[in-house]
Amino acid sequence: MAEFDYDLFVIGAGSGGVRAARVSAAFGAKVAIAEEHKVGGTCVIRGCVPKKLLVYGAHFAEDLKDARKFGWKLDGKPDFDWATLRDNVLAEVDRINGAYTDTLENHDVEIFKERATIEGPNSVKLASGETRTAKHILVATGAWPHMPEFQGSEHAISSNEVFHLEKLPGRVLIAGAGYIANEFAGIFNKLGSKVTLVNRSDVILRQYDQSIRDRLLQISMTKGIDFCFNAEFEYIEKQEDGSFLVKVTGEEEKEVDLILIATGRRPKTEGLGLDAAGVALDDKGAIKVDEYSKTNVDSIYAVGDVTDRVQLTPVAIREGHAFAETVFNDNPSTVDYDCIPSAVFSHPPLAGVGMTEGEARNQLGSVKVYQSDFRAMKNVLAERNERALYKMITDADTDRIVGLHMIGPDAPEILQAAAVAVKAGLTKTDFDNVVALHPTMAEELVLLR
Ligand code: NDP
Numbered sequence: 213m214a215e216f217d218y219d220l221f222v223i224g225a226g227s228g229g230v231r232a233a234r235v236s237a238a239f240g241a242k243v244a245i246a247e248e249h250k251v252g253g254t255c256v257i258r259g260c261v262p263k264k265l266l267v268y269g270a271h272f273a274e275d276l277k278d279a280r281k282f283g284w285k286l287d288g289k290p291d292f293d294w295a296t297l298r299d300n301v302l303a304e305v306d307r308i309n310g311a312y313t314d315t316l317e318n319h320d321v322e323i324f325k326e327r328a329t330i331e332g333p334n335s336v337k338l339a340s341g342e343t344r345t346a347k348h349i350l351v352a353t354g355a356w357p358h359m360p361e362f363q364g365s366e367h368a369i370s371s372n373e374v375f376h377l378e379k380l381p382g383r384v385l386i387a388g389a390g391y392i393a394n395e396f397a398g399i400f401n402k403l404g405s406k407v408t409l410v411n412r413s414d415v416i417l418r419q420y421d422q423s424i425r426d427r428l429l430q431i432s433m434t435k436g437i438d439f440c441f442n443a444e445f446e447y448i449e450k451q452e453d454g455s456f457l458v459k460v461t462g463e464e465e466k467e468v469d470l471i472l473i474a475t476g477r478r479p480k481t482e483g484l485g486l487d488a489a490g491v492a493l494d495d496k497g498a499i500k501v502d503e504y505s506k507t508n509v510d511s512i513y514a515v516g517d518v519t520d521r522v523q524l525t526p527v528a529i530r531e532g533h534a535f536a537e538t539v540f541n542d543n544p545s546t547v548d549y550d551c552i553p554s555a556v557f558s559h560p561p562l563a564g565v566g567m568t569e570g571e572a573r574n575q576l577g578s579v580k581v582y583q584s585d586f587r588a589m590k591n592v593l594a595e596r597n598e599r600a601l602y603k604m605i606t607d608a609d610t611d612r613i614v615g616l617h618m619i620g621p622d623a624p625e626i627l628q629a630a631a632v633a634v635k636a637g638l639t640k641t642d643f644d645n646v647v648a649l650h651p652t653m654a655e656e657l658v659l660l661r
Pocket residue numbers: 360387388389390391392393395411412413414415416417418474475476477522523524554555556557
């Protein structure tokens with residue numbers, strides 16, 4: 213009889229957990245996975261995927277307006293129905309949830325649709341009360357929205373609930389100025405809501421290049437999004453008609469219909485039984501792991517947001533894959549965290565890879581910055597006064613590109629391809645040597661002066 217029920221028990225069927233389970237099973241491991249919500253995790257169920265679909269939905273507001281300049285006759289005011297968009301997006305989420313489940317089942321991964329907690333280094337307890345043993349346990353429980361507590365904070369929602377709204381709110385207040393805040397500010401603004409963004413500091417998207425975030429701030433304000441900076445919540449009060457009175461420091465009381473909190477996500481480790489197994493956490497509650505995603509307990513590993521390394525889906529997927537290679541394919545593998553491209557699907561979107569200008573100046577001393585500040589051809593004809601900005605940062609001594617940042621239509625699509633060149637260590641001259649593909653926005657990258 214086998215010593216353990218499974219070779220691997222994965223807790224959490226999100227991006228990292230599903231990849232680790234599937235690849236480990238493909239290497240011949242006997243695998244089980246437990247998930248208390250839906251298979252797919254944050255990205256698929258209540259994150260990247262439904263968010264991007266809402267971004268597409270919201271963008272039609274601009275497209276329909278611009279279309280008239282391109283000769284289209286759209287009689288009357290276009291009518292938007294939130295319930296149709298919401299239900300179609302949720303149906304797509306269900307479809308992907310099914311596809312993920314099928315993939316696991318096709319690899320003979322046993323799925324427990326219930327919560328699992330750790331009982332010891334090789335033992336897991338299911339919500340049903342049953343215990344399962346495994347040679348290895350992988351924790352991939354992700355992160356959960358951080359909800360600050362203040363008077364009336366129970367009336368606010370997080371990004372978990374925002375995809376299920378009964379109706380489109382007329383007035384929205386968003387707390388935070390990071391990824392989720394800026395993406396949903398763009399979505400609600402385009403769908404016709406009055407949006408106010410409130411942040412504790414006066415910085416949006418702190419980790420991005422300053423010129424790029426300044427451009428987003430300027431465009432967002434032009435679109436009618438209000439910003440309240442250096443403001444903290446004092447209280448939220450629910451009114452009889454279902455709306456809310458919100459007071460933040462330094463501002464008048466404000467009446468809104470929805471309060472969305474987007475002030476970061478914390479590793480989901482509470483109540484997981486990690487202490488029972490002696491797994492060490494850092495001071496933010498994230499599971500501490502080594503370069504192979506192994507915790508201080510030999511049989512327990514962790515990947516993805518629960519380790520708070522880089523909170524991005526493609527990183528969790530790589531960590532899950534490297535875990536499977538290391539543990540079940542005798543191929544010790546680590547993840548390269550250098551030069552990870554990232555994007556914010558705001559209106560317009562922005563994207564970046566490598567060092568910001570500030571970071572490059574601090575680390576390298578001598579840098580050269582090349583910029584293109586232009587209006588996309590389509591925006592010119594549409595009389596949309598919205599300028600794109602591309603910025604390349606090079607090491608002045610070697611000509612090597614150390615950072616590339618852009619805001620404008622399709623910026624994330626363009627940056628993904630350009631990030632290959634930055635990661636490969638190419639120089640500005642390498643870019644200059646490429647003939648422009650005309651007329652495109654991306655050609656600006658090889659014409660930078
Ligand atoms: P972010 O970390 O992007 O931004 C957090 C915001 O909340 C910042 O403006 C920060 O202010 C503020 N903040 C942080 N802590 C507090 C606090 N205790 N009280 C009040 N304000 C606070 O978090 P999000 O919630 O927007 O997103 C969570 C994570 O999800 C991101 O880190 C990202 O990795 C991931 N994500 C990625 C997306 C993408 O790739 N496109 C899209 C959505 C999410 P300040 O900067 O002033 O300190």
